[in-house]
Amino acid sequence: MSPLPILMYHGITSGPDPLAVPVDDFRDQVGALTADGWELLGLTEALSAKAADPDRPVVALTFDDGYTDFLTAASVLAEFGARATLYVPTGTVGTVGYLGWDQVAGLAAAGLEIGSHSRSHRPMDVLAPDVLATELAGSRAELVGRLGVPVRSFCYPHGYTSRRVRRAVADAGYANACVIGRRLARPGDDRFALPRLQPTPGADVRSLVATGEPGLTPVAKRALRPAWRGARLVAARLGHQLT
Template sequence: MYHSVSDGLHDPYRIAVSPDRLRRQLRWLRARGLRGVGVAELLRARAAGHGAGLVGLTFDDGYQDFLDEAVPLLLEHGCTATVFVLPGLLGGSNTWDPLGPRRPLLTEPAIRAAAGAGMEIGSHGLLHRDLTGADDDVLREETARSRALLTAVTGGPVAGFCYPYGTVDARAVRAVRDAGYAYACAIDPGPLTGPHALPRAHVGERDTGWRLTLKRRLHPLRRRAGTARAAADPVRGGAGAGR
């Protein structure tokens, strides 16, 4: 899970990774026989039984620096990724972060350029609102409406959703599933873990090789723990997994 690819900016939320660090991280992946791909491609490969060696790469918020900085580096290393964008804020900035700094968001032409470069476009909601406890109207806007708007922008299907702030509850999962998304990404959804609440590992500027090694080893344990908790709690787990 990445966000912004930039350096030289105040970064109070630790959402940025410098281009040089991203280059080193992608080089680390490739040196170990791993290749970064978008989440939809990863899930299709795993379903077909040949997902070994693939790692899902995601970039939240849809910053302009994804196209300017991340895409060239991804292509240089033979990788792709999923970028989760906000169709209600295209060409705007990250106004939901009170401490800043302001970072420009992708425009419609930039989204199409990213898709043309082989990147997967997913929804991060409409306006980057926390969906936990949201009323029905907000849930529909953030899930179904954002998907419809992105479909119009890209001219193709939008398979993935990413929960703003990584927070999720059972109602949000149901809304995402009912909106027609094939999958959704969270951070650490616990008993809600499933195809519509996939856990991810944050990657930042401090993640050198040894930290990436540790995260790679721990991530499957986190997912198995969430799946086990879901099985032990069939009411919450069943709702969260979208079954």
């Protein structure tokens, strides 16, 4: 089975946000992948496509946070006949800068997958079990209830997870979940910790989906993960929040 590139976007806008990709760059990236013969799908659909045909040329597109500028991204996706997964933190829907429920429902009706990004967008791996269960099951129930569509995919806020959290995600009824990871998803990867790649403005997206993110940064981040979780757990117990 060939790897599955999973791309992670946040804002599609110009500005100071280092995670944002301007719309012209985004259009160029989507256009380049489509021209190369890649099928651009939401994550759950992409996983199903790879299961049916392991060598199918599929790229999964994911968008975190549910910003209003996703409407611009959705227009670009429609130009190219592409689909995606939008991860929505239910607690921010309808607040300033975020999509409203009518807009999210319209996107779902247009064929985009809506996934959960929790309720309050807090790191899941430092939450107490009862709070974690509410963040996972509560957000999923609200999305299903308001949109009338299945909600199969979860995205860990800030990318933080643990074995305990992944079990809780599965228990809450999700079929898959994604982290940051900064590498290609490969056969045998945990379906509840699928790694993603982060395109940047002007990025060579063709190289990104072929080989993953370059350099030692992805390796270093994975190596530091346990120590950083410990620091955040201590901060959470003291009443602070680190991201």
